Amino acid sequence: MKLWHSFKKELKLASKGMYFYIEVGVAVVMLLVLLLFVPKELDGRHDEYLYLDLPQGAKELYLEKIRSEDLDGQEESVTLKQGGRMISARKFVLEDVRLYVLEDREAVIRYAEEEREVAVVVALDPDDGLAYTYYLQGYESEKLRNLYLIFYNKVVSMEEIEAFFDDVEVRTLEGNPQMLNDRENLLPPFLTFNGSLMGLFILAAYVFLDKQEGVVKAYAVTAASVWQYLMxxxxxxxFASVLTSIILVAPVMGTGPNYPLLLVFLAASGFFASALGLVLTSFYRDIEQAFGALYILIMVLILPNIAYFTPSWEPAWLKAIPSHAMLESFKEIILDRGDMGYVLGASAGFLAAGAVLFLFANHRFKKTLTL
Structure with missing residues (x-):
């Protein structure tokens, strides 16, 4: 009963302070970003600018080939702005590129030199074949340069390259895998930051505020237990973590996620992050002294988010950072057929680690009450 009474008092005090509303406000801002600025499917096409330095007959044949690869089989006449000039172009939308065919060679080259766009000039070589001139920026990888050379190599034809890839055996490890759209794919990092990591910072702010006001020292002369204050x-x-996470998940995912499992994992991961925050605050008197350590800690915990968006970079040591398990668990939770065993295992791990950290924090606070 004392713990429940202490929790209600702390919740009432928090509702009158700014930190609680900062956390809710950040969740609302994240939700608006997801709903208003992140489409369900991002357009991953890049722009390319092309000039055809070909005889009229060859040019028409080349354009006909491009039309056959256009998604709707049509071309669009557009006007582009380059500096103070207006330039007419033909626009084609292919599977992975937006292709603009210009009648001005110099304009195409200026797109490469001034706007850092991909620019290509197609001409005839001495053997009446097609010669492609790419205007590169200098930062392209050697793999990309070699790929350009292979595509237009006279010894190795595109038909041979396609035949090679067709002969490569592809095995699907999971039948009918569920895919998240681009908007849903942003939820795990947002939940990790707002549902767990932000709680670490907010808790530290609460405790340091109490230290400045002498609330923590008062426990040295009262019958109240320190662990109840910390808990x-x-x-x-x-409470704030669950509230803000529901604000994020429900409008984006609807009834799809496993909400009971979400609550379990939020409680476990939030308890771990909070206990970690308590340990950190036990070593410092105010937030100014702790800022450096707090900043480094949050930066380390954010590192797995980089690997989340760049799957090609995921060193083994990154999996030892707790936020990596948070990301993976939140992703499994919002999937219809997510791995419940992994989430429950991660929850148990965070709960156990949080308990150890909480006991250590309780010991530290008892030891430093009068300092």
């Missing part, structure tokens, strides 16, 4: 703080953070 009431954790409870407020968990």
């Amino acid at each position: 009431s703080k954790v409870g407020v953070i968990l």
